[in-house]
Amino acid sequence: MSEALLAYPWQSDYWQTLNALQDQDRLPHAILLSGPEGIGKYRFAKAFAAYLLCEQPQAAMACGKCQSCLWCKDRQHPDFKALEPPEGKRQIAVDQVRELQSFAVQRAHREDGKKIVLIHPAESMNTNAANALLKTLEEPAEQTLLLLVSHASSRLLPTIRSRCLQYAMKVPDPAVSEAWLQKTITDSADLHRLMQESSGRPLTALALFESGGLERFKEYDQALAAMLTGKTHAVAVAETFAEHEPTAVLSWWVRRLQLLITRLVGADAEIPVPWDRLKGLDPAAIFPRLDTAQQSLAQLQRGAALNKRLLFEGILLDWQQFCHNNA
Ligand SMILES: [Zn+2]
Incomplete structure (x- = not known):
């Protein structure tokens, strides 16, 4: 090599x-x-x-x-x-x-x-x-x-x-990362979204591109949107998520919570799921959920065997209830 x-x-x-x-x-x-x-x-x-x-x-x-x-x-x-x-x-x-x-x-x-x-x-x-x-x-x-x-x-x-x-070492300047990505990814790609979904980390953005991650994220967003608008239930979504690589789903979920907090505190962030169902949420109540998700992700990355279906059911049922109570 x-x-x-x-x-x-x-x-x-x-x-x-x-x-x-x-x-x-x-x-x-x-x-x-x-x-x-x-x-x-x-x-x-x-x-x-x-x-x-x-x-x-x-x-x-x-x-x-x-x-x-x-x-x-x-x-x-x-x-x-x-x-x-x-x-x-x-x-x-x-x-x-x-x-x-x-x-x-x-x-x-x-x-x-x-x-x-x-x-x-x-x-x-x-x-x-x-x-x-x-x-x-x-x-x-x-x-x-x-x-x-x-x-x-x-x-x-x-x-x-x-x-x-x-x-x-810090996350590089977005302009430098994007220029590098542009040179590295020769296909046409939505660089802006790749960067956004990767918190500005260029190698994560590249990996996301190479694994077709943006498409996957879209799929998860649609499932979450269906749940938030009452078209499907948390348990059904959890069942679908459990068929996917759990670190991919959790990375997406962590990113969604981060974006949501950013937007709720008044900064600019594109929220790819129905915003009207989320705008009443208290960011302070999202932080502990973000912590929990990050801990689960770290556990999975260390090789812990978590029950995927229970993990996602726990996250989504809680989220469904949380949104319902604050709608
Ligand atoms: Zn040499």
């Missing part, structure tokens, strides 16, 4: 900051790149690793041609180790972290070269793995850089966070 060795266009400020540290030989032993999913933190980390390992960097980037870059592209660099949940698993296990100890004592392939460990996503380390990593952080190996990528850094042990140099 060949991989891109360059960061995304919206990441140049972060790149320059880290590169300046590298130039001054002030890179710390561990760097934590945090921020929402879908903005390219992982690719940034891989690109920076490739740059540090490159034998002849050009314009402060990996050259893409040397032996080291070829190894990086093939994910075979002897001085690079990625810690990720194994295929089909949701967690990074303690054994994977323990393997770092032997990696850390190996000599780097290149004289005075660095060795790099990329942990992604760092919050997928279970408690034992996190504690084992803490030991590594307390006794950092010479010339080894740990790059932690996290979509939910608040779930990391505070003692891990405090031992890393932290970079909070």
Whole structure:
């Protein structure tokens, strides 16, 4: 598998900051790149690793041609180790972290070269793995850089966070994201809607496009509209939703609640379901529902086995009642 060795266009400020540290030989032993999913933190980390390992960097980037870059592209660099949940698993296990100890004592392939460990996503380390990593952080190996990528850094042990140099990466400027999407998606696509449905996160927007997500969202909106206008019942809608990938349905639901709150507090947001049934709702009463939906989504993403039909019935019956009481 060949991989891109360059960061995304919206990441140049972060790149320059880290590169300046590298130039001054002030890179710390561990760097934590945090921020929402879908903005390219992982690719940034891989690109920076490739740059540090490159034998002849050009314009402060990996050259893409040397032996080291070829190894990086093939994910075979002897001085690079990625810690990720194994295929089909949701967690990074303690054994994977323990393997770092032997990696850390190996000599780097290149004289005075660095060795790099990329942990992604760092919050997928279970408690034992996190504690084992803490030991590594307390006794950092010479010339080894740990790059932690996290979509939910608040779930990391505070003692891990405090031992890393932290970079909070933000959702990029919409104009930059949209220009990038335009170039990346060559088909005609509703970029504005893709961006809106993805909370401005360009890689999420791309994934949504590639999976036909906008069409799916439309289908869910229609089902919700039918429920809100009394044409169908929550239980029937829940049954339909249970046939779909639950994270897709919950992502949609989270996005709908976010849009609704935005609109109810007076900001601009397009609500794709009957607004007249929703405009009387109290945004303060929606926040706890949003929290619950986000927690369920996070549980599913961690591999928890939830009963889909019960989950959606719970959400939709509550919502039906909530709208009815506030109509
Ligand atoms: Zn190179």
